[in-house]
Amino acid sequence: MPPPARPVPAGGSAAAAGAGRRGAPGALAALGAALLDLLLPPRCAACGDPPEPGTPFCPTCGEAVDRPDPGCPRCGRPGPESLCGPCHLAPPSFDALRAAAGFGGPMADAVHALKYAGRAAVAESLGRWMASRVEIPAGAAVVPVPLGRRRRIARGYDQASLLADALARAAGSPRLRAALRRVRETQPQVGRDRAARAANVRGAFAASPAVAGRDVVLVDDVVTTGATADACARALREAGARSVTVVALARAE
Ligand SMILES: [Zn+2]
């Protein structure tokens, strides 16, 4: 089935993005869609209308994007602004997790455009936007959650890496390359409960000694339970990172 090369209509993709799509487009088709997207004038990341200058969204979608409550100071889980139950029982390997938005409404469409519709250009505006919504620790090295090789080939680009590039530029932070890699492929996290997600990604990442003694900003697109971010942060800490702050585009829980 050919991938959609044109803008995804508003509201039409939220369910598909939430459910995790099957049938990733072929690498060539994905690359073609990504190139086309770079050549076209800027479009709202969610609905395809002209965006408000300097932002990823048109005024209507920008209004509708929610900002998550501060929640747990450690993991950002919604609720009272005190350490949540899971963080009390088993503190995560990261020092803090912050998302630029919740996953509802226009953000679901923007994530779909970023991950499944070949809209690599939206990564640039979304990455800059993340840097304006979430406090980025000064001087911290920016590292993306690495995409599995199979998925990178299927998609033709790595969305977390593109977000990290744009976020680092906007924040004036160093972007560390090849600092974190997957040492084994993992299954998609969609449809798994918290324990199964943690087991699926445990030990799946390794970090390079380049992170030793550094504060690290770990960039991901969507966080749900934080299991992947935790496994990445553990690898970064084991390689000597001084602190790990997870910065996500959206929080789905
Ligand atoms: Zn819009």
Ligand SMILES: [Zn+2]
């Ligand atoms: Zn927590």
